[in-house]
Amino acid sequence: MLGTGSSDGWPNPWCAKPCCTALVEAGIVRTQTSALIDRVLLVDPGAEAPRQAMRQNISLAGVRYVLVSHVHPDHLDPAFLMYRSWVTTEPLTVVGPKPVIDACKQWVQGPGVEFVTITAGRDVVLGPYRVRALPAAHEAHGEACLYAIAGPDATVLWGTDTGPWAPGVRQMLAGTTLDLVLLEETFGDTADTTGGHHNLATFATAVSQLREWGCAGPSTDIVAIHLSHHNPPPEHLYLRLRDIGARAVPDGTPIVAGGVRTSLIL
């Protein structure tokens, strides 16, 4: 996980309440949610993603696929395509719904970048990964997608940003066994989930639905991401998530998903 925070991060740098000032004093920072899978598949390249990788001593030079959920700036800063074009023409495939691809195209200079416009219900194959786009319940400018990503070692659900499962998700996940669920839980104990986000209550319901559907089992690792200052203090949040059978991890935490890996990418 490159970042695990909401768009404003947690702490929100402008917040004067203990939910944020206590974390500022403790030096605990959650930046915008982004992930790097096997060092080749970058998911949701928000503005902070390149530096998140740098601070974790991880080069992005090996990235060949970029998967984008929606066009909100915490999930996509397309300028990375220009910065990359200054140093390499190695092939790169960028996948996202139409507003994402439209936003990206103007930033490409030179050869090497391929765009794939995807919509909920469609699959795309990216090297060793089969990716299925699912509908997100989220108010974006145009379509927002979630992704089920089946790789050589594990199947991962990228579940941000979204509120309670949109119609069709259950059917599109039928028969899928998830090793890792990365599901947003933006709003903590706040009742207002305006815009299409989870709070702790709706997160718990969404997790139990995955279990009812047979998509998540005892060995499924469920990690809450996109966390904001509306959440309880970290030590309480970890206990609340434990009660749901989930956890949260700090920014920069490596997560090993699935079975024993035959080869580690170092």
Ligand SMILES: [Zn+2]
């Ligand atoms: Zn977001």
Ligand SMILES: [Zn+2]
């Ligand atoms: Zn969003």
